[in-house]
Amino acid sequence: MTFDDPFPPVSAAEAAELASLVSGPVLLPGDEGYDAECRLFNLNVRLEPALAVGTVDAADVRAAVSFAARDGRPVTVKTTGHQQVDAARGGVLISTRRMKGIAVDAGRRRVRVEAGVVWQEVIDRAAEVGLAPVSGSAPLVGVAGYTLGGGLSPVLGRSLGYAADHVRSLEVVTADGELRHVTADSDPELFWALLGGKGNFGVVTALEFDLFPLTRFHGGGIHFPGEHLADVLHAWRTWQADMPQEMSSSLAVQRLPPLPELPEPLRGAFVVHVRFAFLGPAPEGDRLIAPLRAAAPVLVDTVGEMPYTAMGAIHLDPPTPMPYYDRTTMLRAFPAEAADKLIELLGPGSHSPLASVEIRMLGGALDHEPAVPNAVSTRGLPFVLFGFGVGSPDQAGFLVGALEEVMKAIEPWADDRRMVNFLSVEEATDPDRLSQAYGPERYRRLTAAKKTYDPTNMFRVNHNILPG
Secondary structure (H helix, E strand, O other): OOOOOOOOOOOHHHHHHHHOOOOOOEEOOOOOOHHHHHOOOEOOOOOOOOEEEEOOOHHHHHHHHHHHHHHOOOEEEEOOOOOOOOOOOOOEEEEOOOOOOEEEEOOOOEEEEEOOOEHHHHHHHHHOOOEEOOOOOOOOOEHHHHHHOOOOOOOOHHHHOOHHHHEEEEEEEOOOOOEEEEOOOOOHHHHHHHOOOOOOOOEEEEEEEEOEEOOEEEEEEEEEEHHHHHHHHHHHHHHHOOOOOOEEEEEEEEEOOOOOOOOOOOOOOEEEEEEEEEOOOHHHHHHHHHHHHOOOOOOEEOOEEEEHHHHHHOOOOOOOOEOEEEEEEEEOOOOHHHHHHHHHHHOOOOOOOOOEEEEEEOOHHHHOOOOOOOOOOOOOOOEEEEEEEEOOHHHHHHHHHHHHHHHHHOHHHEEOOOOHHHOOOOOOOOHHHHHHHHOHHHHHHHHHHHHHHOOOOOOOOOOOOOOO
16 A cells, blocks of 8 residues: 655654654654664565654653644554554654553453553563463564454464453544543443554554463474475364364464574475464373374474463564565365365475465354454454565565465455454555455444544554545
8 A cells, every 4th residue: 555645744843843742752764763763574664754753651642643633644653563554654653662561460360551562571471470361473563453453362362262352441542632541331432443443543552451361381383394285284174173162273384494593304494384272281182183293294393381471482473574475365164175276386396485374273262252342353264364475575576476376276265354463565455455354344333433533544554444
């Protein structure tokens, strides 16, 4: 998605005026620290706002939003920058990474988290009192963006649902510059829209959500040689259908880089990585996993008892920024014919350039509406498929072509709805396709909320929901 930049540059005097009102840095293009403030996780996407504000508290956020509103400038928000859609030229960047407050209430099993916190920080603090959050596969992702997009946990999702389902309150600065404490009782429509509507309705400065009594689980991953993809994929496809909701799993077809930090069997290897997390007794977990362990020769097997603080070791998501292109889809079913399509495009002899194509089993509690409904759109869909290729812009045609080929092949089993947190820069970038991603009825409700809380569409540098 691209936006025209009708705005003049922010003057040094204007920047100084805002700097006098905030505690964090206020940076113009060319200032020392501007590039670091704007750096994103995907190195192929540049962020070039007219002004970058490093906020340290909600008062800073209010000042930055009011500054943008004065000239009608768009506002974009980032913590780690894992899902930035546009360069935001002419706009104001609010960088929340300095907002690091975490307050655990062990008695109520809740935590209040400010907007700059990443999941590992919450995981570690909660573990001190024997609790765990519904965190995602990459523990260095920001809590706020993940949760506002729904939040899919590879450990707790199938047992507890989406992270958004367990939010009790949010503190959000809306387009009018007001800081609101939002609950399902105080602002039911805004509460509903924020949880699943991503960053379309304001700047969330803090969230309060539930924690759960968990310190350890049975999980990890098994790497198989890539030439056994057909055996492993078909075994996993039939195996997952009979699993209890205490078992979560995904499968990724990976062509790993030759990095020295990878163990020798995996360095530069073509592999099938099957991941597991089981919340029951370890012997029962091993019994359930046994058919997959026997599906093909094993390169590396890390499945065993794990502390929740190490849950990032299940998926082994990349921890550092890199240049990549990605695509995603949701599946209504994953029959043998669909598996065969993936084997054809990704298996031995395919010479696929893609670093990873994964399929995650959903279901269980992820299908259930929470006690307080929200805008998460993917309940009832059993799988999400996600792929990415690593490369710079001169490889874009090659990599995007390979991704589109996979998505086209799997289209007969795909659904129009999408998991918002998995959307790429190029996906759902117009109202028709975003309406499909949410479903028409849910999208109409979101546009109505947008008209109420952001009628001028200030928060538009995203997968943008238009005011109704």
